[in-house]
Amino acid sequence: MNRDRRLILRTGVSAALWAAFGEGAPAQPAPARVAADGFRLLEAGPAHAQLLAAPAPAVPALGYDSATPGPLLRLRKGEELKVRLTNKLAEPTSLCWPGLRIANAMAGIGGLTQPAVSPGASFDYRFTPPDSGFNLYRPHAGAATAGQIGRGLYGPLIVDEVAPPARDLEAIVALADWSLDAQGQARDDFSDPVAAHGAGHLGALLAANNGATPLTLNAAPGARMRLRLANAANARIMVIGVEGVKPLIIALDGQPAEAFEPLHNNFPIGPGARFDMMFDMPRDGKPVRFVLLGGGAAAIAGETDRPLIVFTATGDPLAQRPPLAGLDANPLLPIEIDLQRAKRVDMTIAGGGSVPFSLNGATARDWPAKPLFSVARGAPVTLGIVNNTAVTQAIRVYDHFMRLLHGMDDGWEPYWRDSVLIAPGKTSHVAFVADNPGHWPIESAIPEHQAAGVMTMFAVG
Numbered sequence: 001m002n003r004d005r006r007l008i009l010r011t012g013v014s015a016a017l018w019a020a021f022g023e024g025a026p027a028q029p030a031p032a033r034v035a036a037d038g039f040r041l042l043e044a045g046p047a048h049a050q051l052l053a054a055p056a057p058a059v060p061a062l063g064y065d066s067a068t069p070g071p072l073l074r075l076r077k078g079e080e081l082k083v084r085l086t087n088k089l090a091e092p093t094s095l096c097w098p099g100l101r102i103a104n105a106m107a108g109i110g111g112l113t114q115p116a117v118s119p120g121a122s123f124d125y126r127f128t129p130p131d132s133g134f135n136l137y138r139p140h141a142g143a144a145t146a147g148q149i150g151r152g153l154y155g156p157l158i159v160d161e162v163a164p165p166a167r168d169l170e171a172i173v174a175l176a177d178w179s180l181d182a183q184g185q186a187r188d189d190f191s192d193p194v195a196a197h198g199a200g201h202l203g204a205l206l207a208a209n210n211g212a213t214p215l216t217l218n219a220a221p222g223a224r225m226r227l228r229l230a231n232a233a234n235a236r237i238m239v240i241g242v243e244g245v246k247p248l249i250i251a252l253d254g255q256p257a258e259a260f261e262p263l264h265n266n267f268p269i270g271p272g273a274r275f276d277m278m279f280d281m282p283r284d285g286k287p288v289r290f291v292l293l294g295g296g297a298a299a300i301a302g303e304t305d306r307p308l309i310v311f312t313a314t315g316d317p318l319a320q321r322p323p324l325a326g327l328d329a330n331p332l333l334p335i336e337i338d339l340q341r342a343k344r345v346d347m348t349i350a351g352g353g354s355v356p357f358s359l360n361g362a363t364a365r366d367w368p369a370k371p372l373f374s375v376a377r378g379a380p381v382t383l384g385i386v387n388n389t390a391v392t393q394a395i396r397v398y399d400h401f402m403r404l405l406h407g408m409d410d411g412w413e414p415y416w417r418d419s420v421l422i423a424p425g426k427t428s429h430v431a432f433v434a435d436n437p438g439h440w441p442i443e444s445a446i447p448e449h450q451a452a453g454v455m456t457m458f459a460v461g
Contacts, residue, residue, distance in 0.1 A: 032071040038082055039124060042070060042095065044139070045088030047152055051178055051205055051212050059178070059186055061152035062089070069174045069209060069232070070155025073137065077159055080128045085117060092116035093148060095125055096140035097157070098272055099254045099418050101399050102127040104438025109398070110141040112367045112439055112457060130332055132161040133254025134228045134274045136174070142366075146190040146447035150201055150234045152176075158228070161327065165250070165278065168223040168318060173215060173309055174232040175269075179203035190234070196452040197352045199391045200235025200271075202300055206292065206308065214289075214307040221317040223281045224324075227309075229290075231269045235446045237392055237421060240308065241266040244288040248324045251276035255333070255401055257415035259326025266293060270394040270421045272445045278324050285313040333416060337403060337431045342380035345373050347442070349422075349454055352389040356453040357444075363453035371459040372442065375434045381458075382431045383442070387422040393454065394421050394445040399438075402430040419445045434460045 032040040047063025064070025075081055085095045094116050096108035106127045110116035117123045138154040139145055156172055179187045179201070195201045208215035219225060227247070231238055242265045249267070250259050253274055269275055281288060288311040294303040329335075351357040360372075375381060382405070387393045396419035403412035404420055405428075412431065422428045437460050444454035 032065065032073060032083075035084060039084040040071075040073065040082060041065075041084050041086070042155075043086045043088050044093050044148075044153060049152055049178075049207065049210055051180070051207055052184060053212070056184060059180065059184060061186065062148060063152050064155050067210070068152030068154070070137070070153075072172065073155065073157040075129075075159055077132045077162055078128065079159075080126065083125045084122055085125065086122045087117045087119055089148070090119055091141075091144050092118055093139045093141045093144065093153070095123070095137055097135065097137055098396065098398065099133065099135040099274070100127075100129050100157075101131060101401075101436055102129060104399075104436070104440070107399060107438075107440075108140055109441060110139075112441065116141045129159045131254065131330055132159045133251065134158050134172075134230070134276055135254050136230050136232060136272060136274065138232075138272075143191070143451045146201060146234055146451060147188065149232070149447060150190050151186055151188075154232045156228070156230065165226065165325065165327065166224065166321070167226040167278065169219050170226045170228070171217055171309075172228045173208050174230045175213075175238065175308060176207045176232045177203035177236050178205040178207055180205055190448065191451070193452075195235075196448040197354070197356060200446040200448040202236055203233075204300055206306060208308055214310045216310045216312060218314045219281045219311050220315040221281055221285050221313045222283045222320065223318050224321050225279050225281060225311065227277050227279070228274065229269065229277070230274045231271055233271055235271055235448060237268060237270050237394065239266055239268045239293045241291045241293050241305070242288070243291060244282055244286055245279045247277040247279040248326070249275060249277045250326045252415045253401070253418045255416040256327035256329055259324075260414070268421060270419060270445060272394075272396065273419060280321065280324070281311060281313055283317055287312045330416075333401060334433055337380050337412075337433060339380065339382060339431060342382045342431060343373065343375050344382050344384070346384040346386065347372065347456070348386040348388055349393050350388040351453065352391060357389065357449060358453055359456055364455045365453075367455070367457055371439065372456045374459040374461065376461050377435060377437055379434050380431065381434050382429060384427060384429050385420070385422050386427045387424055390424050392421055392423055393449070394419055395442065395454075396445040397430070397432065397442050398440045399436045400432045400434065400440065402432040405429040405431055434458070436460060
């Protein structure tokens with residue numbers, strides 16, 4: 001009998017939340033606390049992260065249930081998720097679920113779908129995700145969002161497939177970056193206009209889960225791995241190279257993709273993006289390394305390549321497995337998008353530097369009174385995004401999944417995304433079916449850029 005042994009998030013202050021069960025049984029992280037009425041309990045408040053090697057003290061941070069990342073919320077497809085958020089912060093917050101196609105009232109977008117949750121107050125979220133996939137939960141609370149996420153307020157959420165692909169080990173890794181001062185404390189400079197009007201808040205210290213990189217995980221030679229990788233950083237666009245193996249990417253932003261190997265064995269992962277991939281550990285015992293490649297557009301000047309995750313070979317080789325394969329397509333997403341009858345919308349991002357960003361000539365400080373556009377439920381939409389700024393823009397369309405169109409709008413990439421990266425001076429076109437009623441953000445996935453004007457919304461009737 002094959003054993004289903006999973007590697008969960010590295011221990012630290014969250015050790016009690018990420019413990020594995022004994023050998024021979026399916027390893028599961030300890031669940032979030034559960035109230036008598038069945039709600040999983042998440043308390044947003046102070047936490048610590050061991051970002052520097054001992055005996056250096058842990059860095060004060062924010063987290064859920066005193067941990068960053070927060071507890072893993074894991075459920076089966078078709079299962080209802082009930083979460084009670086209690087705000088123990090000194091400022092309003094919310095609980096947002098990017099990548100989950102859920103009812104508008106439960107989306108947790110402060111000021112748009114609900115008032116932000118005041119300090120000392122609670123809010124109950126209750127919904128049944130229609131799709132399986134890997135996501136992050138995090139706050140969406142206006143100008144406070146950047147500082148809350150940037151100091152560790154996020155956690156992973158997995159809706160398991162009905163029939164997950166066979167694997168020997170599973171690793172769930174959230175990457176982030178931190179900026180520390182001379183005393184080893186996290187800098188509270190998330191409202192710095194230089195960062196807000198530029199690339200966003202970038203920290204020189206890289207973290208994988210609750211500790212500094214590289215994160216080292218052990219696996220037997222030949223073990224089949226499933227790596228669920230998330231970029232939890234505010235603004236850093238990570239270009240990740242893979243050494244020692246060619247992974248098969250099976251899902252992007254939680255949605256199954258037509259499985260593919262990354263070109264040149266590297267891939268960019270923007271803020272909030274999630275990648276699911278499979279690979280087999282080399283049978284010769286050599287390690288597998290995931291490396292942040294230096295010199296990228298969002299890198300700090302002078303950065304060189306740095307290892308993020310290292311899988312080392314330990315123990316006896318496992319039996320050879322069949323060839324890797326992808327996931328079944330999501331039957332709830334359309335096979336085709338009718339581009340001929342799509343509503344066509346253009347948006348231009350400008351500004352930056354010494355001035356706030358603007359979207360179609362307007363700089364937003366709050367949600368607009370009028371949507372950028374309105375469509376009937378089920379209508380196809382094509383969105384042209386022009387980046388007239390000097391930095392890469394990361395644009396997210398909430399609670400809808402997009403196809404990235406080819407240059408002539410004559411086809412699309414073989415995957416779905418909930419956010420896209422647009423290089424300076426470039427234009428990207430995406431298409432989606434507006435099938436979720438309500439008012440939904442189109443905004444930067446970089447919270448500092450949101451606060452600096454890259455935000456609007458659309459309405460689905």
